[in-house]
Amino acid sequence: MTKSETGDLKTADGISLKLSLQRSLRRKKRNALLLVAPLFLFILITFILPIFYMLMKSVDNSITQEILPTAAPLLLKWDPKSGELPDEEVFKAFIIDGKVAAKEKTINRLGKRLNYEKSGTSSLFRKTGRKLRKLDPEKLTTTYQEALIGMDKKWGKLETWQLLHRESGPYTKSYFLSAVDMKQDVDGVTWKAEDSQIYLNLFKRTLWLSFLITFLTVLLGYPIAYLLATLKTSTSNLLIILVLLPFWTSLLVRTSSWIALLQKEGVINDFLFAIGLISNDGRLAMIHNQTGTVVAMTHILLPFMILPLFSVMKTINPSYVRAARSMGADSFTAFRRVYFPNTIAGIGAGGILVFILSIGYYITPALVGGTQGTLISNFIAYHISGSLNWGLAAALGTLLLLLVVALYILYDKIVGIDNMKLG
Structure with a gap:
């Protein structure tokens, strides 16, 4: 390194030290970007673009202008409140x-789209399409x-x-309106x-069951995590294997096992009947309702609460409680x-994880929930694969x-995301 006449430091090859450092920094930034580029592309393709597509699908209404390119603009100029x-x-x-x-053969697509708004429109367009094929407008x-x-008297009705x-516009708000009844x-x-309102009650049910499942996993997972954190390492590791064991079993198998346990002729009802707690006619309905959904999902999501709690509890110094006890606090007060x-951070991490997983769960509610225990995700799946109303599913x-x-x-x-820890 040398020093120029102006006092600037230079490297051995005569380049300014400041310029050399800037080049080195740019190279490091470029290399860092190249390293994260595959991950960014993966997130962009599998996460960001599907969400953007879903957002656009929930308001897209281009089908009318595609199939009726001349009539749609004219309809937009017409005053629907004129009474004529x-x-x-x-x-x-x-x-x-x-x-x-x-x-x-695209007119039926438009009829199907409008049938989401008014029942009977699909058959109207099919009937009209058959007659239009035979019609010569010039004669x-x-x-x-x-x-x-x-062709059909419904074309003479104002509605x-x-x-x-x-x-007739390129965008619509009808999907979002239908999504909130x-x-x-x-x-x-x-x-x-009222008899047509479905989705608001589904959203309420989904929120309620998700909060309930999260609370139950905290209630059941906290003592298990505490036990794992306070036992000897060898014993704790053995019990952790039992906690992780469900991950090695198919979700479908675990859910199916609850069907065998909870149904009226299942293991639990048979046991209660055998010991005389219930009669044969009084068997408990624990499946195809909210009870089945809560029980099965609590069992499936329990490890997601135990593991964050355990990792946080493991870092708590036992001397804290001993110090509180030595200063006169009883066991409950010290706890x-x-x-x-000190375990609030673990409860927050596990709670967020369990809640987000449960609010979007699909397979378990579909198998054990029946009509009373299904969540909003089940109806989203139905509109995607069943009714093919992708706009409503996207909304x-x-x-x-x-x-x-x-x-x-x-x-x-309220809590602060910075306070959430995994250990």
């Missing part, structure tokens, strides 16, 4: 677009309006065109009939004032994601 049907130009555009869609002897209404007008009509947004506050998933994020922020404000 659209003008002849709209009917003409609809027939021309509909005939093309009928030939390409009409009547107006376009009369020709379309002649049919109001629905088309509402869903609301609907939109000409007069505005209103609640659905309450000294030991328990429900988005609301569930926002709910988890909101609860996470609330936890951070």
Whole structure:
């Protein structure tokens, strides 16, 4: 290293030391970025992009403008509160677009999409599509309006065109409205009939069962973790294997075993009947309801609470409790004032882990929950693979994601995420 006439330090090859350090720092940053690039790409492809796609799917409504490219813009200009049907130009555009869609066999897709908003619309579009294929618009002897209404009288009803007008834009809020048991009509947004309200009760049930399962795992896992943390290392390691043993068994097998245990003709009811606690007609209904969901999920998620608690308890110095005892505190006071506050971080870590896992659980509630013990995740799966209403499934998933994020922020404000530890 040399010194220039201006007093700047230089390396042996004559380059400024400051410039050389900057280059070295840039190389380190570039190498660090290259190391994390595969992980970033993995998260981007498997996590961020699917979430973005889900967010877009929950408001996407481009299908109307794709299938009715001429009629959709004209419908948006029409006033649905006028009390009159659209003008002849709209009917003409609809027939021309509909005939093309009928030939390409895409008109049924639009009918299925609108059927989510109003039952019976799918059959209307199928019937209209069959007749449009045979129609020659240039040989009409009547107006376009009369020709379309002649295919089905529903085209002469104002509510049919109001629905088309509402869903003619590129985006829609109907999926999110349905996800909170609301609907939109000409007069505005209103609640659905009580017998049609499903999802708000499902969200409430999901939250309630998730909190209950989290509380039960704390209640059951805390003494087990305490026992593991206070026993000799050799004995503790042996018991930890028993805690980890469920991870080596298929989730489906564990859930199926609870079906055998909890059903009316199952092991538990047979045992209670054998010892005379219940009669044969009074067997307990512990499956295909919320009881089955809570019992099975508590058992499955219990290790996720025990392990964080154990790792935190293992770091607590036993001399703290001994010092409290030597200063006159009884066992309960020493536990309450000294030991328990030091385990709050483990309870927070385990609680967050169990709660987030339980709020999105699918397999166990589907097998043992029945109609009363299923969670919102089961309906999301149904709309993806059953009804194929991906928009509603995306809206429900988005609301569930926002709910988890909101609860996470609330936890951070009350407890502090920095206080959460795994050991």
